[in-house]
Structure formats: structure tokens, C-alpha cells
Amino acid sequence: MRYELYYWTGIQGRGEFVRLALEDAGAEYIDVAREKGDEAIMPFLRGQQPGAQPFAPPFLRAGRQVIAQTANILGFLAPRHGLVPASAASQTYALQLQLTITDIVAEAHDTHHPVAVEKYYEDQRPEARKRSASFREERIPKFLGYFEQILENNDGRHALGRRNSYVDLSLFQLMAGLEYAFPRTMKRLQRRTTRLRALRERVAERPRIAAYLASPRRLAFNEDGIFRHYPELDEA
Amino acid sequence: MRYELYYWTGIQGRGEFVRLALEDAGAEYIDVAREKGDEAIMPFLRGQQPGAQPFAPPFLRAGRQVIAQTANILGFLAPRHGLVPASAASQTYALQLQLTITDIVAEAHDTHHPVAVEKYYEDQRPEARKRSASFREERIPKFLGYFEQILENNDGRHALGRRNSYVDLSLFQLMAGLEYAFPRTMKRLQRRTTRLRALRERVAERPRIAAYLASPRRLAFNEDGIFRHYPELDEA
Numbered sequence: 001m002r003y004e005l006y007y008w009t010g011i012q013g014r015g016e017f018v019r020l021a022l023e024d025a026g027a028e029y030i031d032v033a034r035e036k037g038d039e040a041i042m043p044f045l046r047g048q049q050p051g052a053q054p055f056a057p058p059f060l061r062a063g064r065q066v067i068a069q070t071a072n073i074l075g076f077l078a079p080r081h082g083l084v085p086a087s088a089a090s091q092t093y094a095l096q097l098q099l100t101i102t103d104i105v106a107e108a109h110d111t112h113h114p115v116a117v118e119k120y121y122e123d124q125r126p127e128a129r130k131r132s133a134s135f136r137e138e139r140i141p142k143f144l145g146y147f148e149q150i151l152e153n154n155d156g157r158h159a160l161g162r163r164n165s166y167v168d169l170s171l172f173q174l175m176a177g178l179e180y181a182f183p184r185t186m187k188r189l190q191r192r193t194t195r196l197r198a199l200r201e202r203v204a205e206r207p208r209i210a211a212y213l214a215s216p217r218r219l220a221f222n223e224d225g226i227f228r229h230y231p232e233l234d235e236a
Numbered sequence: 237m238r239y240e241l242y243y244w245t246g247i248q249g250r251g252e253f254v255r256l257a258l259e260d261a262g263a264e265y266i267d268v269a270r271e272k273g274d275e276a277i278m279p280f281l282r283g284q285q286p287g288a289q290p291f292a293p294p295f296l297r298a299g300r301q302v303i304a305q306t307a308n309i310l311g312f313l314a315p316r317h318g319l320v321p322a323s324a325a326s327q328t329y330a331l332q333l334q335l336t337i338t339d340i341v342a343e344a345h346d347t348h349h350p351v352a353v354e355k356y357y358e359d360q361r362p363e364a365r366k367r368s369a370s371f372r373e374e375r376i377p378k379f380l381g382y383f384e385q386i387l388e389n390n391d392g393r394h395a396l397g398r399r400n401s402y403v404d405l406s407l408f409q410l411m412a413g414l415e416y417a418f419p420r421t422m423k424r425l426q427r428r429t430t431r432l433r434a435l436r437e438r439v440a441e442r443p444r445i446a447a448y449l450a451s452p453r454r455l456a457f458n459e460d461g462i463f464r465h466y467p468e469l470d471e472a
Binding site for chain 1: 283288289290291301303304305307308311312325328329331332335336339342346350351352353354355360363366367369370374375379382385386389
């Protein structure tokens with residue numbers, strides 16, 4: 001099966017969580033918009049293609065099936081590629097964890113877009129400062145504290161089971177994104193995120209992930225994506 | 237199987253999407269916090285109970301399994317109670333739609349909490365006005381336009397398949413919540429939401445749903461929940 005991934009060009013964004021799973025699995029896939037441009041995405045959003053109509057990218061074409069919503073794509077791919085334990089209960093639990101990652105990712109986005117997703121950051125800077133203060137002081141510690149506890153109550157190294165899963169890959173991406181966007185905050189939280197930081201290092205060293213990160217397929221973080229480094233939004 | 241639902245007392249909130257599925261299925265369940273108080277929730281959040289540790293309510297206890305994240309709970313319950321078609325592809329599609337409902341529900345919440353979830357609405361009123369304007373003018377039409385198209389491209393009456401599913405129940409709740417919170421906006425959009433409004437009426441007339449809505453188990457919308465009616469946040 002050669003998958004087709006559809007996601008906006010130029011940013012890691014939510015598509016990156018899917019890319020990491022495809023790359024770690026060694027799956028064959030085309031990153032369609034990078035080859036054909038963002039316009040390749042539009043017919044799907046307009047309902048002009050067979051298969052499920054997505055509200056937004058990322059979406060994945062797998063044969064005749066079109067699948068949207070990041071966590072849902074991962075829940076679909078994972079059992080096909082050994083990225084989640086086989087039991088139904090484990091897959092339900094993995095999705096619960098992934099959806100909690102979805103929640104903090106959405107909140108990370110809203111730090112630079114607190115009042116209007118369709119406007120520029122520059123049009124909502126005072127509100128972004130307020131939202132970011134809450135995110136740094138309340139939300140990051142709460143979410144990362146939760147995931148630290150999840151790791152600790154498992155084997156200390158994996159979100160679930162005894163092997164790498166798509167949730168571990170997504171935690172890697174979450175940590176990488178937060179460290180890019182809020183380096184001073186994340187430095188302050190170092191001692192409270194030891195397991196997550198160690199997980200991040202281990203995932204980065206997985207052979208296929210290491211090869212991916214060193215390849216041109218891995219875009220750099222930038223200020224068009226979800227995790228943006230605006231120094232004025234980080235702590236002083 | 238007698239389920240245990242855990243959700244904050246006093247509000248419909250995200251728990252209501254689960255309640256509607258349990259009620260429509262005629263499933264046996266206890267709404268635990270309503271019987272024992274919100275403190276019954278806390279040991280789960282602290283990881284002091286067996287089963288998956290939730291980040292937040294709602295969560296469901298089903299035998300020894302604990303399941304959190306609204307869409308995930310619904311994806312678990314639905315095939316057990318005929319609330320989704322049997323095929324794996326249908327269940328993936330249903331979850332995609334439900335996660336898109338999750339997205340607009342989160343945005344509805346952020347209209348009254350645009351800068352800090354842990355502060356009161358009264359502490360973020362100017363920002364709430366801005367966020368609400370964007371939500372009313374850009375986001376509600378975009379999301380509801382999408383779901384109208386989903387209905388139209390199916391049979392006009394159901395989100396997927398030819399029968400009621402958990403997604404239909406959630407669309408009912410979404411419409412009810414938006415009409416409570418933004419009555420003037422929703423009136424303006426009446427002609428663009430004919431299928432969603434008809435679906436809402438049909439769901440409300442389903443015997444078990446009608447009985448539920450008339451019972452004391454259905455709380456009224458209020459200004460502690462997700463869908464809040466602040467007239468200053470609706471259009472003029």
C-alpha cells in the first residue's frame with residue numbers, strides 16, 4: 001500500500017505527527033502537496049473526490065479510503081505497522097493519550113492566535129501575550145506533568161506497552177515543538193520533565209527517525225506553523 | 237454491563253455527548269458524580285484508581301477499563317450499542333466527524349475563555365468579544381457548512397449510513413448548544429442550516445432522547461458550561 005499524505009506545504013504542523021508515524025514504520029508514502037502544491041488539497045475539501053470529505057488537512061488516502069483528523073489517522077495506521085499494541089483496550093488507551101496531545105497542540109496554536117484563526121499573529125499580539133502566560137504557567141506544566149506520570153506509571157520509557165508506539169512519536173514531536181517555541185519555559189521545567197526529555201532523545205535516535213530528521217523531508221520549525229518561536233511570548 | 241460515567245456536576249459540558257449516546261442506547265449507567273459529588277472524580281485524575289488515567293472528565297468506567305476523551309468514549313460505546321455501522325471504515329469515518337465536532341466545541345468554549353481557561357469570563361471580556369466575532373462570522377458558518385454538506389452528500393438525514401449514529405446525536409447537541417449560546421447568529425444562519433435543524437428535530441423526537449430531555453437527568457444549559465449565553469457575545 002502506498003499512502004498519500006495531504007498537508008499544507010512549508011510547515012510541520014499537524015501533518016508532522018502523521019509523517020513521524022509513516023517514517024518510523026518505513027511505510028511507502030507520497031507527501032502529495034510537496035510534489036504538486038497546496039492546490040492538490042482543495043478538491044478533497046470541496047467534496048470533489050471520492051472517500052470521506054475532510055474538514056481540513058492532514059488527511060491520508062489509503063486505497064479508496066480517505067481519513068482525516070490527526071489522531072484518527074494515527075489510530076488507523078498504527079495497528080497496520082506495529083505502532084500500537086494489538087489489543088482493542090490498548091488501542092483505545094493510545095487514542096485517549098493521543099487526543100490529549102491533540103488538546104495541548106491546539107492550545108499551543110492558540111497562544112499565537114487567541115482571538116481569530118483567520119487573522120495574523122500581528123493583529124492579536126496583546127491577547128497572545130496573555131494567552132501565552134496562561135499556557136506557560138498553567139497549561140504546559142499540567143499537560144507535561146500528566147504525561148510524565150503516564151510514563152512513570154508504565155515502564156518509565158514508553159507511553160504504553162513495552163515498545164515504541166505512535167504516542168511516543170507524538171510526545172517526541174510535542175516536546176520538540178514546545179522547546180522550539182518556549183525554550184526558556186521548557187528550561188525552567190527541565191527537572192519536572194526528565195522522562196519526557198529522555199523519551200525525546202530515544203525517539204530521535206531511532207534509526208528511521210534519525211534518518212528522517214537529517215533528511216530534507218523534515219522541515220525546520222518556523223513562524224507559519226503551530227509551534228512558533230516569538231520570544232515575547234516566552235517567559236522573561 | 238453497567239457503565240459508570242464520571243463528569244462534573246452542574247453542567248452538560250462534554251459529558252453530555254456521552255450521556256446522549258448512553259440514553260439513546262438504553263444503556264444502564266450511573267452518573268457517578270451526580271450521586272456522590274465531584275470528589276468521586278479526583279482519585280482517577282490522580283492516578284489512584286486502576287485503569288487508564290484520564291487527563292480530565294468525562295471518562296467512563298466499563299468493567300475494569302477506564303476510557304477518557306469524549307470522542308474516544310463514543311467510539312468505544314457505539315459499536316456495542318448499534319450507534320455506528322459495523323464496518324471498520326465506517327467507524328473511522330464516524331470518529332473523523334466526531335473529532336471535527338470536538339474541534340468546534342473547543343472553539344465554542346474559547347469564545348468565553350480566549351486567554352486563560354483557569355480565569356473567569358469576567359476577567360477576559362474584551363478578548364471574548366473579539367474571539368466571539370470571529371467564531372460567529374467565520375467559524376460557525378465554516379463548520380456548519382461542512383456538516384450540511386456531509387448530510388447532503390449522504391442521505392440528507394444522517395451523518396453516515398442510513399440510521400441514527402452517535403455522530404447524529406452529537407450534531408443534535410452541537411446545534412442545541414449553539415442555538416442556546418448564539419441565538420441571533422443561528423437565526424441568521426437558518427437558511428444555510430436546514431438539514432442540521434431538521435436533524436436536530438428528529439433526534440429530539442427519538443423516544444429515548446425525548447424521554448431523557450424531559451427528565452431531570454437533562455440539565456439546562458447554563459453559564460458554567462461550554463455553551464454559554466452571554467448576549468454581548470452574540471451578534472447585535
